Amino acid sequence: MMGKPITGRSFGGCIRYVVERQEAKILHAEGLRMKNPSQLIQDFNLQRKMRPELGKAVGHLILSWSKEDLAKLSDAIMVERSKEYMEKVGIRNTQFVIVRHTDKAHPHLHLIYNRVDNNGRTISDQNNFAKNVKACKEITVKYGYHLGKGKELVNRQALRGKEKIRYELHDAIKAALKTATNWKELEAQLSKQSIAIAYKYRSGTSEVQGISFEKSNLKMKGSAIDRSLSYAKIDDALNRNMKVQLYQVTRQSGEPLLASGLREAVRNDGQHEHHHSGGGKNLLDILLSPEFIPAGSGPMGDAEEAHRRRKKRKGQQQTQGPRL
Structure with a gap:
């Protein structure tokens, strides 16, 4: 399992990129209306207004597994692994949506969350990469997912x-x-x-x-x-x-x-x-x-x-x- 954390400024651009695709499937959302992308964008932006000075309020995470793990990953399990990852890296008490894509041979999903939490506090993005590596390794070992051979295999x-x-x-x-x-x-x-x-x-x-x-x-x-x-x-x-x-x-x-x-x-x-x-x-x-x-x-x-x-x-x- 590998993670790629990203921060951005526009919920509209991120939601449209992730959700408005033929191979996209919304698996789960919390604190958001899921009827259509416009409602997702509206709800995200409404909460970010509690911290108007925060430019990069968009949290975007890509979680990927090896194609050898495909049989182990139902939609429900991918949601559970996403929540476990969020807890490990400190993404709590905030809006988020989990979207699975099937355009690649390897299973992967996109998790979009609001860096302005439900109480108006900012979710820190400091040490994102170090926390990401640690969380992915722990989950990979815990559930016996395919272990990659280091950075040399990254595209x-x-x-x-x-x-x-x-x-x-x-x-x-x-x-x-x-x-x-x-x-x-x-x-x-x-x-x-x-x-x-x-x-x-x-x-x-x-x-x-x-x-x-x-x-x-x-x-x-x-x-x-x-x-x-x-x-x-x-x-x-x-x-x-x-x-x-x-x-x-x-x-x-x-x-x-x-x-x-x-x-x-x-x-x-x-x-x-x-x-x-x-x-x-x-x-x-x-x-x-x-x-x-x-x-x-x-x-x-x-x-x-x-x-x-x-x-x-x-x-x-x-x-x-x-x-x-």
Whole structure:
């Protein structure tokens, strides 16, 4: 099960788009007259007048299931799942209508609700996407619905507005994380796609506490785009990339690379310090860690290695006995 939350300004446009279609079937409504679309629009608009300053009073949600779940989803069950979803995300005590469409192979419905509730209060749309993901996952697991294999299967061409940008950010960041080895490289790759990074610092310190990404005047927290894109998880991914790169080149180039890498690290260390004050390792930390300092690379390395070889030869000679 997947959800797509949308907010809008016009009940008229939304109702006509959803209801006035040959394949549309109204399954359920509360607080509304269902005789025709005009009455639905009139009733929605009458209640929104209690909060005239609220521009985007239209709540529109699309709930979709896999075609493998079709046999499990009667009209009545889809209504029950819709109500359960609404309760989980905090859509309560308001007008709503549930409309099923049959124009696609997969079962799906449209739920239109009034963000001005029955008492004139506003139903918040903050963290809509995070709440949506959590609710859909819980319902999917609870009823054994087909579990999708992640964002890779989402049809990007069908996305619009905020959701479209969210997936653009997701895809761009994931692609950049395949090669970037530090925050400066990540920023440079994303800037080519007009994506900016904003760091959130712990109050009164230079310790990074969180991260947001901005594109087309829309700013989203990394964890709201995807759980794997929080500051800590991105920092871990960059450190892993750095270690892999160092391992590969040290095997090919040997000790000269270590000296070269250390010089480069010392030169760049100050440029990246503010990104790693939260505990993440920078290039200098990694290069100086035990796993990346080759045996015998210290100032006494050559002498110690020669001494070890002499002892080995001496032991072999004693075992073999004197030559005749």
